[in-house]
Amino acid sequence: MSVNGGGPAAEPLLEIRDLSVVFDGFRALDGVDLTVAKGELRFLIGPNGAGKTTLVDVITGLTRPATGSVRFAGAELVGRREHEIVRMGVGRTFQTSVVFEELTVVENLDLAASFRRPLWSLLRRRKGVSDAVARALEVTGLTDLADSAAGTLSHGQRQWLEIGMLIAQEPRLLLLDEPVAGMSKEERARTGELLTRIAEEHTVIVIEHDMDFLRRHASVVTVLHEGKVLMEGSVDQVRNDPKVREVYLGRAAQPVPGEVG
Amino acid sequence: MTVTLKTVPERPVQRRRPAALARVTEAARSGPGLFVVVALLLLAVAPVALEPFRLNLLAKYLCYAIVALGIGLAWGRGGMLTLGQGVFFGIGGYSMGMYLKLNDAGGELPDFMVWSGVETLPALWAPFRSPAFALAAAVVLPVAIATVLGLLVFRRRVRGAYFAILTQALAAALVILLVGQQGLTGGTNGLTNFFELFGQDLAADGTQRGLYFVVAITLGVLFLFAWQLARSRFGRLLVAVRDAEDRVRFLGYDPAVVKTITFAVAAGMAGIAGALFVPVVGIISPALLGVVPSLEFVVMVAVGGRYALGGAVLGAVLMNYAKTAFSEEFAGGWLYLQGALFILVMTLAPGGVAGLLASARDAVARWRRARPGWAAREAKEAA
Amino acid sequence: MQAFLNQLPVGLSIAAVLLLIALGLTFTFGQMGVINMAHGEFIMAGAYTAYLLQAVVGTAAVPVALPVAFIVAGAMGWLLERLAIRRFYGRPLDTLLLTWGVSLVLQQLARDLFGAPNVQVVAPTWLSGGLPLFGTQIPYARLFILALAVGCVLAIWAYLARSSQGRRMQAVMQNRQLAAIGGINTGRVDQLTFFIGSGLAGIAGVALTLIGPVGPTLGTYYIVDAFLVVVCGGLGRLGGAVLAAFGLGLLNSYAEFWTNASLAKVIVFAVIIAFLQIRPQGLFVLRSRALT
Amino acid sequence: ACGSGTSQTEGGAAGGGAGAGDTIKVGILHSLSGTMAISEVTVKDAEMLAIEEINAAGGVLGKKLEPIVEDGASDWPTFAEKADKLITQDKVATVFGGWTSASRKAMLPVFERRKALLWYPVQYEGLESSPYIFYTGATTNQQIVPALDYLKEEGKKRIFLVGSDYVFPRTANKIIKAYAAANGMEILGEEYTPLGHTEYSTLVNKIVDAKPDAVFNTLNGDSNVAFFKQLKSAGVTAEDTPVMSVSIAEEEVKGIGVDNIAGHLVAWNYYQTTDLPENEAFVKAFKARYGEDRVTSDPMEAGYNAVYLWAEAVKKAGTTEVEAVKKAAAGISLKRPEGTVTIDGENQHLYKTARIGVIEKDGLIREVWNSGEPIKPDPYLKTYSWAGGLS
Amino acid sequence: MLSVRGLESGYGRARVLFGVSLDVEPGQLVCVMGRNGVGKTTLLNTIMGVIPATAGTVTFEGRDVTKLKPHERVRLGMGYVPQGHETFPQLSVLGNLLVTLEASPHRDESAIDEALEIFPRLKPLLKRRAGFLSGGQQQQLAIARALVTRPKLLILDEPTEGIQPSIILEIEEAIERLHASGLAVLLVEQYVDLALRMADRFLILDAGHVVHSGSADELRGEEVHRLLAV
Numbered sequence A: 001m002s003v004n005g006g007g008p009a010a011e012p013l014l015e016i017r018d019l020s021v022v023f024d025g026f027r028a029l030d031g032v033d034l035t036v037a038k039g040e041l042r043f044l045i046g047p048n049g050a051g052k053t054t055l056v057d058v059i060t061g062l063t064r065p066a067t068g069s070v071r072f073a074g075a076e077l078v079g080r081r082e083h084e085i086v087r088m089g090v091g092r093t094f095q096t097s098v099v100f101e102e103l104t105v106v107e108n109l110d111l112a113a114s115f116r117r118p119l120w121s122l123l124r125r126r127k128g129v130s131d132a133v134a135r136a137l138e139v140t141g142l143t144d145l146a147d148s149a150a151g152t153l154s155h156g157q158r159q160w161l162e163i164g165m166l167i168a169q170e171p172r173l174l175l176l177d178e179p180v181a182g183m184s185k186e187e188r189a190r191t192g193e194l195l196t197r198i199a200e201e202h203t204v205i206v207i208e209h210d211m212d213f214l215r216r217h218a219s220v221v222t223v224l225h226e227g228k229v230l231m232e233g234s235v236d237q238v239r240n241d242p243k244v245r246e247v248y249l250g251r252a253a254q255p256v257p258g259e260v261g
Numbered sequence B: 001m002t003v004t005l006k007t008v009p010e011r012p013v014q015r016r017r018p019a020a021l022a023r024v025t026e027a028a029r030s031g032p033g034l035f036v037v038v039a040l041l042l043l044a045v046a047p048v049a050l051e052p053f054r055l056n057l058l059a060k061y062l063c064y065a066i067v068a069l070g071i072g073l074a075w076g077r078g079g080m081l082t083l084g085q086g087v088f089f090g091i092g093g094y095s096m097g098m099y100l101k102l103n104d105a106g107g108e109l110p111d112f113m114v115w116s117g118v119e120t121l122p123a124l125w126a127p128f129r130s131p132a133f134a135l136a137a138a139v140v141l142p143v144a145i146a147t148v149l150g151l152l153v154f155r156r157r158v159r160g161a162y163f164a165i166l167t168q169a170l171a172a173a174l175v176i177l178l179v180g181q182q183g184l185t186g187g188t189n190g191l192t193n194f195f196e197l198f199g200q201d202l203a204a205d206g207t208q209r210g211l212y213f214v215v216a217i218t219l220g221v222l223f224l225f226a227w228q229l230a231r232s233r234f235g236r237l238l239v240a241v242r243d244a245e246d247r248v249r250f251l252g253y254d255p256a257v258v259k260t261i262t263f264a265v266a267a268g269m270a271g272i273a274g275a276l277f278v279p280v281v282g283i284i285s286p287a288l289l290g291v292v293p294s295l296e297f298v299v300m301v302a303v304g305g306r307y308a309l310g311g312a313v314l315g316a317v318l319m320n321y322a323k324t325a326f327s328e329e330f331a332g333g334w335l336y337l338q339g340a341l342f343i344l345v346m347t348l349a350p351g352g353v354a355g356l357l358a359s360a361r362d363a364v365a366r367w368r369r370a371r372p373g374w375a376a377r378e379a380k381e382a383a
Numbered sequence C: 001m002q003a004f005l006n007q008l009p010v011g012l013s014i015a016a017v018l019l020l021i022a023l024g025l026t027f028t029f030g031q032m033g034v035i036n037m038a039h040g041e042f043i044m045a046g047a048y049t050a051y052l053l054q055a056v057v058g059t060a061a062v063p064v065a066l067p068v069a070f071i072v073a074g075a076m077g078w079l080l081e082r083l084a085i086r087r088f089y090g091r092p093l094d095t096l097l098l099t100w101g102v103s104l105v106l107q108q109l110a111r112d113l114f115g116a117p118n119v120q121v122v123a124p125t126w127l128s129g130g131l132p133l134f135g136t137q138i139p140y141a142r143l144f145i146l147a148l149a150v151g152c153v154l155a156i157w158a159y160l161a162r163s164s165q166g167r168r169m170q171a172v173m174q175n176r177q178l179a180a181i182g183g184i185n186t187g188r189v190d191q192l193t194f195f196i197g198s199g200l201a202g203i204a205g206v207a208l209t210l211i212g213p214v215g216p217t218l219g220t221y222y223i224v225d226a227f228l229v230v231v232c233g234g235l236g237r238l239g240g241a242v243l244a245a246f247g248l249g250l251l252n253s254y255a256e257f258w259t260n261a262s263l264a265k266v267i268v269f270a271v272i273i274a275f276l277q278i279r280p281q282g283l284f285v286l287r288s289r290a291l292t
Numbered sequence D: 001a002c003g004s005g006t007s008q009t010e011g012g013a014a015g016g017g018a019g020a021g022d023t024i025k026v027g028i029l030h031s032l033s034g035t036m037a038i039s040e041v042t043v044k045d046a047e048m049l050a051i052e053e054i055n056a057a058g059g060v061l062g063k064k065l066e067p068i069v070e071d072g073a074s075d076w077p078t079f080a081e082k083a084d085k086l087i088t089q090d091k092v093a094t095v096f097g098g099w100t101s102a103s104r105k106a107m108l109p110v111f112e113r114r115k116a117l118l119w120y121p122v123q124y125e126g127l128e129s130s131p132y133i134f135y136t137g138a139t140t141n142q143q144i145v146p147a148l149d150y151l152k153e154e155g156k157k158r159i160f161l162v163g164s165d166y167v168f169p170r171t172a173n174k175i176i177k178a179y180a181a182a183n184g185m186e187i188l189g190e191e192y193t194p195l196g197h198t199e200y201s202t203l204v205n206k207i208v209d210a211k212p213d214a215v216f217n218t219l220n221g222d223s224n225v226a227f228f229k230q231l232k233s234a235g236v237t238a239e240d241t242p243v244m245s246v247s248i249a250e251e252e253v254k255g256i257g258v259d260n261i262a263g264h265l266v267a268w269n270y271y272q273t274t275d276l277p278e279n280e281a282f283v284k285a286f287k288a289r290y291g292e293d294r295v296t297s298d299p300m301e302a303g304y305n306a307v308y309l310w311a312e313a314v315k316k317a318g319t320t321e322v323e324a325v326k327k328a329a330a331g332i333s334l335k336r337p338e339g340t341v342t343i344d345g346e347n348q349h350l351y352k353t354a355r356i357g358v359i360e361k362d363g364l365i366r367e368v369w370n371s372g373e374p375i376k377p378d379p380y381l382k383t384y385s386w387a388g389g390l391s
Numbered sequence E: 001m002l003s004v005r006g007l008e009s010g011y012g013r014a015r016v017l018f019g020v021s022l023d024v025e026p027g028q029l030v031c032v033m034g035r036n037g038v039g040k041t042t043l044l045n046t047i048m049g050v051i052p053a054t055a056g057t058v059t060f061e062g063r064d065v066t067k068l069k070p071h072e073r074v075r076l077g078m079g080y081v082p083q084g085h086e087t088f089p090q091l092s093v094l095g096n097l098l099v100t101l102e103a104s105p106h107r108d109e110s111a112i113d114e115a116l117e118i119f120p121r122l123k124p125l126l127k128r129r130a131g132f133l134s135g136g137q138q139q140q141l142a143i144a145r146a147l148v149t150r151p152k153l154l155i156l157d158e159p160t161e162g163i164q165p166s167i168i169l170e171i172e173e174a175i176e177r178l179h180a181s182g183l184a185v186l187l188v189e190q191y192v193d194l195a196l197r198m199a200d201r202f203l204i205l206d207a208g209h210v211v212h213s214g215s216a217d218e219l220r221g222e223e224v225h226r227l228l229a230v
């Protein structure tokens, strides 16, 4: 399963072609083409409202596109139901984290890890903690909170739990929508490390606004603007692109908040 | 920031319950000891202590308890408020009733068909000559109908109040249908006047006592089944579906399947209950399965405590006992009492009686822990 | 064709009744997510208001009762909200059970206050007779109900879409806590919403005295149908409720014409289930970005 | 306001205590709650009146009657349960109770099994004769058949049938259709609506289209209110299209609204206006006991009679023992408010006089026709040639 | 202006805040910092009355508001932008602004224009349903909504979360402008540098306790990182 990502020339895992999404006449996505190779760690940035979340919504079956196709490992995803897409190996987190508040942290993780089991085996009681869950607990640092109800977590802790659930799912493609929003600097760093570790074994797409985070962890960045792909390139190329600076980074592109001088 | 009111159906419904309620859910996980005590009471004490009339009433309550158990799963765990359990209860009951009628009629036409002007046995009735078929139908039909209905509505993401009202309409429709097809179903009268069951005289005290044991044991077995289900991963999944159905899809499960299975289990339980009810009570009629009785089933669960499976059973017995007792004491006032009791439970103790018991137990535990020396003892025990 | 035309006014008049009884629910159910099973008993209260007023104003009871019943039923709703429902926001299914208990008590109360038998409200003379149309006659009583329903719909629409109170109500429904920290007195909004929704039930009750029985169980005859209208219309959507009421009314009248009343009811239920397959959230859907 | 809706054991005049030997317990089993309470409470009141009168006159066999009241709650299984309770727990000598046929059918096996007695006071659809039930209301040949005879005499040959969707109306209509076929009458339509139905515009439209000479109405309960209101506002009048009803008595007329129903016909065996000295006394006693605004009706009178008939049989038998009472009951004949009634020992129904009435503006019913003499009960319509294929 | 003394609160039996005290003087910008889950949001929620205080007092402009309902505090001039960019999803952007404006004591429509001046990107979106906005757009709307009530004290919980860099700058600028015009601000912020640049005073929370507080100058350099990494 662990296909170690080769260069950009490696075989594509996700191929998006001519994707458009229309909401009441408003084109949230407009002819997007995007290819992500197996093993790649791809960053997706763009102004608020550019369509980043919408793109993830389409990949994961939450939103139907007006036109276009999304192929994952050769199979078409458009038209499939959400859980089928997950079962094919595509996992995601949400911009506003949603966890099961009445279940404990472990139970949340365990459910995420169990979907491949046959249904009848779910009828047995969970005994102990499976490897996948243990790993997710460890990497997210939620071990201490393992038996607290997820409803009692703070904003940031929920975000960790969401990432943990995604890891426990062991997907082939991970889609992370603003994973570090609302986290403190140290936690961002930890998430970044975690991300690097995950990216060694998986294909990951991350949406993020934090340029500092981006600079540390990104290699290839795709910039979305008004539903279209504005450009694709390295962090430096992107940061120095005048158009990106205009629509996204703003006048003072250099002293990005959060950077320590 | 939590949003406490989520009425927009497409948003994930994440209710944040008072902490006490969450604890009740926990309480449901304990209690094999209690189970044994209750089982002993029901199987050893009640048959000796109660005269046949009362024992028969208890058997009836236990039949309702089986329905309540199913609702406890579907509603308490799965968040599916089904206001149409009467439908499944009725199907089970009619299956059994049809067999009993045919058996009594000895292959001839049942009495009500004669006076309804039916001349040949309708094809629908023919297979119910076989007791095996009737018993199977009492379970399989409700399960099948619930499965089809569940897949239809849950796949289309009909839920919450929509589902509740839809099932209520289903109960209303079934009653109208049953009442309207008098020659086939006995109309409003329903099926009654049964004489024997498997060669035994139904009226005999011995038969009724035997039936009581069958009902009590069935309830016990189904309770253990439901308990296991609730404790299993499936049970956790069910709670997850209840609280954030849309999120569950992104864990790779189809919530429609999870809900349908649970709904079908609840329907099967109601069907079994209906089949047992008929020989115990001696009648099945549309009045037993319409909108009001279906609601009353839910009320039993709510009063007993929806978050604990035992609460459903407790509620069924308590409510029906109260109904019998009060209506014997002051007939007309029962409606006031039932209404008032219900309002009080819903406003002051949403966890029902089971919730109150759990809070009481918590309070006792807290009190004991607060006593000096407790911590030391606990530490010693842990070591 | 003649049969078709004959049934048209019948369908419209059934629709008008459905709409009138469902309107209050668009408020309490639609706006607040409260499934008020006692709505039927508020309708009953409206009807008994007309009955009581009859002793004072005679045959003018029906028109005079409209505003009075609005206030009487509204006050009952307000009281219910204050005493119980306000503990239940966010638990719509619980309100269903709670209000069912309330409905039982109210029914028994009516039985003890007014007696179990039905009472009679005499319609004003100008409402007797009817308008000849397509070879049958549309009773004036039905036209009156239709006009009443249309009037209420317009008033509610103006209230919800045009008034600041209406906007506030929507805000509270959509995000209670956010509304509170936005400066809205959510408690007051709840009270008012419940008052209006219940008051509309009172108006429906007065109208129903023209065509049906006035007794303690009056509410139970209409409540299931009323909820079905709201469900088919889409939660809290006024336009949806109107369309659904007319759809169900016409369906009912034609189904009953070609079959019979019992079968027609079953057909209507079947169609509703089928309909929800196509539009699970009703005619007018409140869309939102799921999960975000 | 119904005087004593919630009382349980309203003791007799002497208030017989628990001391066993000096009272005879009798069961009263009607719906005191639920949809049927509206009708059944009135019957219970009449039965209680009869018990009080009998107690005041010294009781039966020197003992006071002690009524045990139970609530059937408009729910048939509850009737069966409560009947069993009255018989096995309270050990009552007999039970007076029931209204709907469904409740009777539910109780029947209990009484037969326990060999106990039920007195059932309401007109019904016939085709039944349980050895443990006495039927003091009319069977079909004492109500429906005379009503049809009357319509035929009046030249109403084209009939439209309207009924609630349950066993009594359906069976009644079966009989009516058989009668019509044999008597040159034409049935223009047969429509059923669910119990509690309140939307009659389509049905009224069908009636208007069919233009019948008369409507035969077997609707039950609140539906009647909606039906008559909507019939009237569609412009159908009693002069053009009279409606013959068999389930509307004085009590219901008030709720329908006299305006809406005046001029229409009903068929019963008794009206408050029935001009007999026994009735004058009954109405007077009833109003004195329960209030001037109360009315009496056929089922009430039948319930009232049931208590007297049973008491008479006990006196004759000298015991409350069931088999002896049954034997003694056969042939008992009493002058009652509706006229002379006699127990037919063969089927335990009564000989009753059929009466057709028209509803007056004051809400009372004026008799326009009667059968002249009590009609022998024939629950299976065996003596009617046209009814051959019915059962 | 805002004075919090010995504040305690929590959820059910779980206590989250343990005797928190803080002051916001008129015109001051006070920043609260701390790791995830230390109770920052709980603190703000308690100050606004969304969660009842189990002990301690909240005083606003000399008035004890501890027992007041949230909407009453808003009317006194406390504006709150909660964490997680919440909106009234079915109302339009304009509706979102109007509904809070109409609930405010001044009811002055020009407040909407003022807010839109600060977030011009909302202008073309006025007719759009708020629930359909992107996360960042919703956040801007949320701040604008608090501004239309013309608060005397603005309370912001992680306002830059999920915002594109250029707009973070705009928000930062906006806050500074508002601050400069005399508005008092209580801010929860994870971007340390942003916080330090703007704040007059700061406060570090850990496990429901204030572990450090002082003026911005005292907290330069490495010390902040040491404290925040406790």
Ligand SMILES: Nc1ncnc2c1ncn2[C@@H]1O[C@H](COP(=O)(O)OP(=O)(O)OP(=O)(O)O)[C@@H](O)[C@H]1O
Pocket (backbone or CB within 6 Å): A023, A024, A026, A028, A046, A047, A048, A049, A050, A051, A052, A053, A054, A055, A095, C288, C289, E132, E133, E134, E135, E136, E137, E162
């Ligand atoms: N269901 C919908 N109906 C109408 N408009 C929508 C819907 N979903 C998204 N939009 C619009 O589409 C555009 C793209 O939104 P999207 O959420 O994809 O942006 P984003 O790139 O994720 O932004 P952010 O970084 O702020 O989260 C936005 O302008 C939004 O208002």
Ligand SMILES: Nc1ncnc2c1ncn2[C@@H]1O[C@H](COP(=O)(O)OP(=O)(O)OP(=O)(O)O)[C@@H](O)[C@H]1O
Pocket (backbone or CB within 6 Å): A151, A152, A153, A154, A155, A156, A157, A182, B016, E011, E014, E016, E034, E035, E036, E037, E038, E039, E040, E041, E042, E043, E083
């Ligand atoms: N509704 C709740 N019920 C019970 N406990 C809760 C609840 N909400 C939060 N908590 C607990 O209270 C603590 C403080 O939460 P709070 O949301 O105030 O943290 P925070 O500092 O705002 O974190 P973040 O930076 O992640 O937003 C958390 O550890 C959490 O476990």
Ligand SMILES: NC(N)=O
Pocket (backbone or CB within 6 Å): D099, D100, D101, D102, D122, D123, D124, D125, D168, D247
């Ligand atoms: N016997 C009757 N009217 O049901």
Ligand SMILES: [Mg+2]
Pocket (backbone or CB within 6 Å): A052, A053, A054, A095, A177, E134, E135, E136
């Ligand atoms: Mg986004």
Ligand SMILES: [Mg+2]
Pocket (backbone or CB within 6 Å): A154, A155, A156, E040, E041, E042, E083, E157
């Ligand atoms: Mg926070």
